[in-house]
Amino acid sequence: MTRAPHSASPDEAGRAIRGALAACRPGASICPTDAARHLAAARGETAPGAWRHHLATIRRTALDLAREGSIVILRKGKVVEPDAVRGVIRLAQPAIPPGETA
DSSP states (O other): OOOOOOOOOHHHHHHHHHHHHHTSOTTOEEOHHHHHHHHHHHTTOOSTTGGGGGHHHHHHHHHHHHHTTSSEEEETTEEEOGGGOOSSOEEEOOSSOTTOOO
């Protein structure tokens, strides 16, 4: 019998989100499942579907990162406020990184 993986910390989830975003081309977005897969792989979790266990943590952490301006959340290709997020979302780096001006 395979044991379920331990829950990831928000710090681990944040690193996974940033890592998955860094691996894609500029201007591209990722699905939260991409970050969850990245996290499972980083933790050495090789069981099929192990990433699913991390999806809720990834989504919660994405909301926190969006609130602080580190990432943006997209719904149907448009940026949405973290508190208005529902349903299918994508994650992207902000057009202007935090701390920089246009």
